[in-house]
Amino acid sequence: MSALSAVDFDPEEATYSSLLSSGAATPAQVDQMRSLRKHKNLLSISRRALLQQHYVHDVTLTRCALTCSAAAALEGLGRREEAVHLLRHRRFMEEEAYSSSDSDSDPSSPASLAHSPTDSASYDIALSKLLFKADSKPAALALTLSVCDLSASSPSSVLPADAEDAYYLAGWISIHNDDHSGAYRIWRRGAENLPSSDLLRRQNKKRLCWDSPPPSPPAPALLPGLVGATPVPTLSDLEPFSVPPSTPCPALALFDPASQNRRLAFRSPPVLTKSECAAVSAHVDSFIASERGGVWGTVRKSSVKTTDVAVEDIPVLRPWLNELLLSRLYPLIAEAYPTLADGSSTLSPDGTSRVRVHDAFIVRYDADNDKSFHLPEHSDTSAVSFTVALNDHSEFEGGGTWFEALGGEGGEGMVVDCDVGEACAFAGPMRHAGYPITKGVRLILVLFLYVEDFKYGEFVKSYMDAGFCGDCSKSGSRAVADEKSGVKPSGDKTGGYVVYRETVDLSNMLNRIEQEEENGEEEEEHTTQPKTKI
Ligand SMILES: O=C(O)CCC(=O)C(=O)O
Ligand SMILES: [Fe+2]
Structure with a gap:
């Protein structure tokens, strides 16, 4: 028939x-x-x-x-x-x-x-x-x-x-x-x-x-005030966060287990100075004022409201971010994630980084005006992601990046909180969320990165196919309500997860x-x- x-x-x-x-x-x-x-x-x-x-x-x-x-x-x-x-x-x-x-x-x-x-x-x-x-x-x-x-x-x-x-x-x-x-x-x-x-x-x-070549001479000459004098972090400067032995996490599959030792997230000392963060924030504000009529919008459309701007849309910030990546963030990744699951490193034999940007956003949470409190649980389309705090913690309450797998069995997860200029690096397939702010404005730089010729999706898939993870990448049901605010990191949607601009456009x-x-x-x-x- x-x-x-x-x-x-x-x-x-x-x-x-x-x-x-x-x-x-x-x-x-x-x-x-x-x-x-x-x-x-x-x-x-x-x-x-x-x-x-x-x-x-x-x-x-x-x-x-x-x-x-x-x-x-x-x-x-x-x-x-x-x-x-x-x-x-x-x-x-x-x-x-x-x-x-x-x-x-x-x-x-x-x-x-x-x-x-x-x-x-x-x-x-x-x-x-x-x-x-x-x-x-x-x-x-x-x-x-x-x-x-x-x-x-x-x-x-x-x-x-x-x-x-x-x-x-x-x-x-x-x-x-x-x-x-x-x-x-x-x-x-x-x-x-x-x-x-x-x-x-x-x-x-x-x-x-x-992919544009690094600015030469480097950014200070191009962008006065935009590159601070922070040292390049080494492994001993980084604070590691490990997935407990009893907890499954698909991101474990991305790295050599012996050298990584279940350390999947890291908090670094400031990679940006306070004045650099203030300068970036001022450039973002003037872009929003002059190009967006003073109204923040969302470039990375998601299944729930996020407020963001793509860094590539702000011309003055392009050489700044390239400089930040090359001078501080790529070296930090090489320190934090020395050996990938295929035995290679994020550095090419000539010492240059194989890490590339997939997306770069500045995300704003604003508890007072547009009520953008949080980002629900999700995984990023990336091998490694960064959140970098761009404003002082005194300007908001709550916030931080929440990770499901860092909290052990109870399901409450753990929040990694950064102060101004500090970075949190983590494996993109870890399930995470923007923890709710309850007051003020939190501004962060968000980066999704991949490694050229490293098939990270394949490693995640094998891990899932092998049944190590059960349904740990699917559901947000393990999120526990925050006692004070009554809001879950997963938002009010059951199993809430974020889909990014490309994914939304694609669907x-x-x-x-x-x-x-x-x-x-x-x-x-x-x-x-x-x-x-x-
Ligand atoms: O707010 C945070 O710290 C998390 C942000 C995040 O996960 C994202 O933008 O994809
Ligand atoms: Fe994310």
Whole structure:
């Protein structure tokens, strides 16, 4: 039976229906029920529209879009194999029919209306999305790259939105494949081939900023007042924080166990002087005033509100951060994390660092004005991250970086608190949070770093696959309420976690086709039957 003619009886739905009518359904079950109904509706509408060839008379519909919509619905119903088969089959059939059709035939005939030269790329994007979700990364990457290549060699064969999606998705598949450098190469190519894409331009700009050569002569001459006279920290200057022997943590898998000895987080003495922090803060304020109309926003969109600015957006801070990285933070990482899990070090044989910036933000928590108190539990997209305190602790109460695995069995975790100029370095896959402030403003520099050619994701995955961790990277349920404030580090959301700008954009992109088609189909649906709402 083909995917389009399958009878969609689902015993699960019958169970949910009786649960709902008995009033015993949990919120999670209601959500599942909604999703089930939504995808069933979408599948039945797409199927009907395809079978009745609605696209012949309705210029807003195409066979390709309806097919992608049906595939998205099948995926939503957990029928991924059918979805993949449907897309592959339709792509092949339509391409065949199109290439063998007589070019002199009536242009209004269904055959020519049903397939346009850009449809194959649209099918490929929809397919690669499914393959990526199915964790078939090499196949997904090959398909997205083929769309990138096609858009470069024959721009009229790929819709601009599909081309942007292809480059963006290919970059993210590469990152999930532990190939950050490859991702940035793809985004660079995308930015060059699609100069109108803001998304690709931003990704590329980031890379250009953090790969730029160190300023020479160094920053003091370029930026008076911005580089202080703090010494370069060595291991004996760092205060280590160890994961207790009884506590699992996927980040342990990143380093050589003998030399690391479960020390995954470190607090350093000041890497910035007070006057340097004040100067950075003043530059941020003047940027917000002149470029953002005095209003802080969020560049790193997250599932909960965070207030931040990307360092690369403030030109005066770019050489400053490069200098800070090269002179103090990269050496600090080499001291704190001497041997990686693959036996290599973060230093190349020539002594230069292999560490690279993935993201650099200045994050502001403000208990009094925008009520941005905390950041919920999450892991970073990084091998190593930093938080560096940019203002004095007397300016706020509470705060600090909370780590679940540093607190032992009880689940209360531990807060590592930094005073102005001090840095907290930690392994990105450690589950952590911005602990709530209860008063004032806390300003920090946040850095997500990776190590070139070090496949940290692979080590985390092996650790998880080996079952060492149970579900320790998934749930925030072990967070314990703070006695005084009554707020959890995980926020008010159960299992709250932060998704970063790229991840949000990525999931928006992945869901966009589905959403657009659903909206289109809902309109269609209103004309044919009332919508079933739960
Ligand atoms: O506020 C903190 O100390 C943590 C910040 C953080 O984890 C992040 O920005 O990803
Ligand atoms: Fe973080």
